[in-house]
Amino acid sequence: MEEKMLREILALQANDLNAGEEDPQTYLAMVSGQQDELESLMTVAARVKQALLPVEPSSAFVRSLRRSLLAMTGRKRSGASLLAKRGLLIGAAALGSALSVAGIIAYVVYARANAGARTPVHG
Incomplete structure (x- = not known):
């Protein structure tokens, strides 16, 4: 067979x-x-x-397992929450840096444009 x-x-x-x-x-x-x-x-x-006899866990074991699983889920959520906050902080810092660079560039462009207008006339 x-x-x-x-x-x-x-x-x-x-x-x-x-x-x-x-x-x-x-x-x-x-x-x-x-x-x-x-x-x-x-x-x-x-x-x-x-x-083979059917086996069922004791109610104490089931309660203990449930508590453990819920605690682990809570820890994972808080870990994910910390990662999200960390990502948000890094994103905000990057945005702040980009705005600072843009501000410096705008100032330089403005200063050069006004430098020609402020040149004293000799005469």
């Missing part, structure tokens, strides 16, 4: 076992020649399913 086909049949059987249904004959009819191998694997899967 092809390994891929075997995996698919066992996956289907696992879904049925989890749903509380069990009909191995349906799956055994899908193959020919290696039904003994498939039947033994399906038997093992059914026994494993019976041996």
